[in-house]
Amino acid sequence: SRPRVSNDNPFSEALFKTVKYAPTFPERFATLADARAWMEDFTDWYNHEHHHAGIGLHTPADVHHHRTAHVQQARRRAIEQARQAHPERFAAEPALPKVLDLPTSAWINRPDDPAQAEHSSAA
Numbered sequence: 001s002r003p004r005v006s007n008d009n010p011f012s013e014a015l016f017k018t019v020k021y022a023p024t025f026p027e028r029f030a031t032l033a034d035a036r037a038w039m040e041d042f043t044d045w046y047n048h049e050h051h052h053a054g055i056g057l058h059t060p061a062d063v064h065h066h067r068t069a070h071v072q073q074a075r076r077r078a079i080e081q082a083r084q085a086h087p088e089r090f091a092a093e094p095a096l097p098k099v100l101d102l103p104t105s106a107w108i109n110r111p112d113d114p115a116q117a118e119h120s121s122a123a
Contacts, residue, residue: 011106018046056100068102075099 019025022042029035051057058068076099083090090097 015046018050053100054103054106056102058102063102072099 019039019042024038024042026038029038047060049059051059055063056068056072058071062068062071079097079099
């Protein structure tokens with residue numbers, strides 16, 4: 001909500017919102033140990049089960065471990081099998097639905113100058 005503010009990280013803010021609105025987030029934790037245990041379970045779910053729209057509906061673990069190509073290939077096969085089994089459920093255009101691509105980069109404050117952006121991402 002505050003563009004170009006150096007002490008506001010949209011990635012951590014998005015994670016905080018995901019934590020806060022998780023269905024299992026309690027109103028209160030009884031102890032610090034309970035909070036730590038909940039956060040450990042949440043982190044495992046977030047990294048290995050939660051499919052993130054910003055990374056092509058992959059899990060962070062799939063991206064980190066370079067499994068996205070395999071997952072995308074499996075998704076394409078599943079879509080094609082479903083299309084062949086039930087063509088009436090799909091639009092005439094064969095490109096729909098499509099498997100989402102991964103972003104090529106992520107920015108907090110992307111430079112306005114494309115040359116700066118290219119130089120910064122190479123560093």
